Amino acid sequence: MATEVKRPKMDEGVEFRLNRFLQWCDQVCLKLSEKVYVTHEGTAAEYGMLAKDDIEEGEVLFTVPREAILHEESSKVSGVLDKEEEILKSASNWVPLLMALLHEYTSSQSRWRPYLSLWDDFRKLDHPMFWSKDERDTLLKGTGIPKAVDTDLDNISKEYSDVILPLMTKYSEYWSPQTHTLELYTQLVAFVMAYSFQEPDEDDDDDNEDEQEIASSPPMMVPMADMLNHIANHNANLEFTPDSLKMVSVRPICKGEEVFNTYGQMANWQLLHMYGFTEPFPNNSNDTVDIPVSNFYKAAQGITSELELSLLEEKWKMLNEMEENKPIIFGEQGCLTDTALNTVLKVFSMSKEEFSDFKESEGWEEDDENEEDTALTLSKEGLPKVQAIWKKLIHGATKLTLHGYKDSKNEGREDDPDKMIMENKEAFTKLNSRQQRALHVRYGQKSILYELLELTKP
Structure with a gap:
């Protein structure tokens, strides 16, 4: 922090x-x-x-x-967790640790009581999941956080009702629905989010597989x-x-x-x-912003004649079939998902003949650009030099993304309300902590988008 x-x-x-x-x-x-x-x-x-x-x-x-x-194997309830391993499986691999924490946090005999007692109220972490929905949807509009939190809360509720409650009933000597409530379970999810660690697997040399292993390794406190x-x-x-x-x-x-x-x-x-925290703008050199691929599609609609709209529909359908519909990520140095953006831009800028060949060959048999060339082309230095139609697509998608933020009714950095507050210390200090953190997120993302507009302007 x-x-x-x-x-x-x-x-x-x-x-x-x-x-x-x-x-x-x-x-x-x-x-x-x-x-x-x-x-x-x-x-x-x-x-x-x-x-x-x-x-x-x-x-x-x-x-x-x-x-x-502290992890599921070191907890007093490790025997139960091992026995119910199949039932406790989840995409995040968090449920066993959460079950262990439910018991250890509320047990007066817990070996980890002096450690866990440091946090008398997990809501102090102040994750957006503890904000009201109105606060999230208003203060964090356009940032992607409201959707992520809604998904989290839905998953937490389903996990609690489908997995946790049945096990509590089965092992009432360790857990009780009266003590180990959905509210406590949600707070412990925030605790694991904020404070847990995952051990990297150094035995696998393949970078992509490493990332998958790290992501799936169980968390520990x-x-x-x-x-x-x-x-x-x-x-x-x-x-x-x-x-x-x-x-x-x-x-x-x-x-x-x-x-x-x-x-x-x-x-x-x-x-x-x-x-539950942010780094004050502009301290976070790792800040990023997502541009939905659908915004590139909408931008393409704006520069496509009526006669070509049916071709554009085919291209959009193919991109979805190719699963090239994940958000395009930009950071301070340019596009971080350059291979995906390269595909989107190429497909949308194809002529009818080129697209027909592309479909017949089921993609590119051998791309004439290597990964380094693509990364350089879509970097901060390379973007001003890309072909005109690519610039139009990126520029249009960026504008559409900017319009999704709170108070973003224009495309100019200078009269952005968030910028004015950021530069006015008195106005900034009048905001509460949630408003300040939301502002850091919003303006950090919008700053990347404003620079992207400059880099791709005609």
């Missing part, structure tokens, strides 16, 4: 809970370097870690033994590691070894500086959706 974002000072009970947690760390042999300390004062969020002394690159800041990690906040320009990183997990400095850290981990290359909309 960014140091500019501060939260209200916490109650006196926080000091007690933090001291109890640190005592527990000693008991489970979690070793903390003498050069750092955990605190709830002077940090970016509720808790954080500060440097007592100057730290060099490559120093171990703390070591967490595997035995101190790593005490102390989750105390560190996130910024894009982080100074520490978590390393996995067979016996322990180690937080290691990746660059020098000065005395008094906050120690920041990284949650990965996360855009502000992802940070807000999954973690």
Whole structure:
């Protein structure tokens, strides 16, 4: 999290809970370097870690033994979770950990009670799932977050009714619907979103398969590691070894500086959706914006004659059949899904003859552009040089995307209401925390779109 974002000072009970947690760390042999300390004062969020002394690159800041990690296998209910493994399977692989957390968080005898007691109310995480639907739909319009949250809440409710409740009834000695409610389950989902870690699989050399493995590996709660906040320009990183997990400095850290981990290359909309915070604009170098492929289709309609509309319909149908309908992602340096955008632009700009050949050959037998050429063509430097019809398609799709945001009634950056608030410190400070975070997301995305308009203007 960014140091500019501060939260209200916490109650006196926080000091007690933090001291109890640190005592527990000693008991489970979690070793903390003498050069750092955990605190709830002077940090970016509720808790954080500060440097007592100057730290060099490559120093171990703390070591967490595997035995101190909370996951389904280390929980008291591991036997039940193993027995019901098939029933607990889900796309996210989160349900076993959530079942373990439901029990451990409410059990006075839990081994992890001093750790889990640090969070007396998970709603303080303030994910958009805890906002009202009206707040989400108004403040986050156009960002993609409202749809993602609606999907999350639907999945959580279905998971709870279809999987969790039946198991509670079957194993009433561990769980009770009166204690382990849908509300608590939803809050624990936010907790796992914000604080869990997933262990990478380093045995697979194929990058794409690696990503799939990482995405499907079960999450786990790593005490102390989750105390560190996130910024894009982080100074520490978590390393996995067979016996322990180690937080290691990746660059020098000065005395008094906050120690920041990284949650990965996360855009502000992802940070807000999954973690409940944003980096102040323009600090997040990983910010991105999605342009729906349907907006390229609509842009193509605007530059297509009536005689060619039926051909355009065929092209759109084929793109959907090819599953080339996922959003096109742009970042500060250009298109991040350049191969997909290249396909969309090529298909929409084909002549009738070219499209006929394309259909007969069922795609390109051998593309004359390699991946590096495509990435360069659709980069920030390459976009002004693309052919005219591609520029028109990108420009039109960008305009349509901009119109989807709150208060976006024009295409000019200079008279954008969000820009005016961002540049007016007094006006910005009058916004509540949700309004400020939503503004960081909206204006970060719109800034990328405004630059894209400039790069592709006729």
